[in-house]
Each structure stands twice: as structure tokens, then as C-alpha cells.
Amino acid sequence: MPWKLDQFGMRPDNMQFGYYQGDGIDYHEVYRGYDDAHRWHARRGKEPPVVAGPIKITQHTGPKKLPDYFYGATSDAIVVSQRFRDLVEKFDPVQHLLIPCEICDKKSGEAKEGEYFYFKPLGFVKNGIVVEESDVKERVSPKTGKVTGYETTGTPPRLMWRQSVIADRHLWADPLFHRAVVVSDELQEAMVAAGISGMQWHESRISEKFL
DSSP states (O other): OOEEEEETTSSOTTOEEEEOOSSSOOHHHHHHHHHHHHHHHHHHOOOOOOOOOOEEEEEEESOSSOOSEEEOSSTTOEEEEHHHHHHHHHHOSSOOEEEEEEEEETTTOOBOSSOEEEEEOOSOOTTOBOGGGTTEEEEEOTTTOOEEEEEESSSSOOOEEEHHHHTTOSEEOOGGGTTOOEEOHHHHHHHHHHTOOSEEEEEOEEESSOO
């Protein structure tokens, strides 16, 4: 079965981040630009943004050794380690958006060791979620009557995926639910075996009867 990823414990009280200040660059605006481009890529298939990076964030509190998967300065900003990236690139045929991220200590201003990236899934699986078998409902635009996204009806939401749409993918998201990152059994097992830290796993389902 596939697995939806979330940060372990969502955002622990001992881990707080903010966008870096001090070099005249508004990193929050830089990130918002990537975030908006990613959303329009999901909805309209526009080309993903060219990565300029790095985006700097400041670690206010938290452990010296960071996990491999965590939320950065906002709950929408997923940060991953090089180890996480290596496994994703080994398993999944799609090149995802991985924006270089420099994490600075608030007190010393020094950058932490290791390579980190803001992470966003690409190569969306259109019509991947079986709505009637999942804990989601359609969000409809009152102006156009078109479906603009899915809203969850459960926590965590149970998701049913179409096998015919998933095909050979190992990490994916539906364009109408583009912030929900899902991985295959094989990739999940590899992450557990490698000791990739920071996420909690929520079971999804996959079925061949929904085409």
C-alpha cells in the first residue's frame, strides 16, 4: 500500500524556524514565488520554476542534528536532507523540485553542516485519487463551477489511488491535492531501512478496480 508523508508530530514545540534576515533579500517572497509557481504547475501544467536558490532560513530552536524531513519556516515548506533526495532520485522516474536551502543558526549566524532542500513534488498523477473512496471532497469554484481542489474530511485522510494512474511511480501527488506527498511501499521500505528520520507514515490504499 502507498504511504502519505507527514512530519513526525507535525511541528514539535522544540523546532522553530523563520526566514533569514540580514542580507537584504526577502526570502519569504522568494519562497512564495516558488510556492505559487508550483501551485499553477499542478493546476494548469505550467512549467515548474527555474531554481535560483539557495533560500535561507534561520533555526530559532531545535536539535543540532536535524531530521531528514521537516517543515521549515511555514507548514507548507517541506525541507529534506541530501539522504532523502538521494533515495527519491534513485526510485522515482520523475525529477522533483528541490530548491537548495541554507539553514543558519539564529545565535551564531553560521550555516549548519549538510545539504538541505525545499522539496515539492512534480509529475502529478492526474485523477489519481478515487474521491468516493477517500476522505476528501471536491472544492468547487462558485464563479466557474469547476473543481479547484480537494478538501480533507478526515485526519489523517484515508486515500484510495488508481493503480492505472500510479503506474511505475514511487513518489507522487494528485494535482487537486498537490501538497499531499505519497510514496510507494518500496520507497517507504528503503527509507525505513536507511533510517530516514522526521516523518510519520499514514496508510493509503491502491486498487486496480478503479480505472
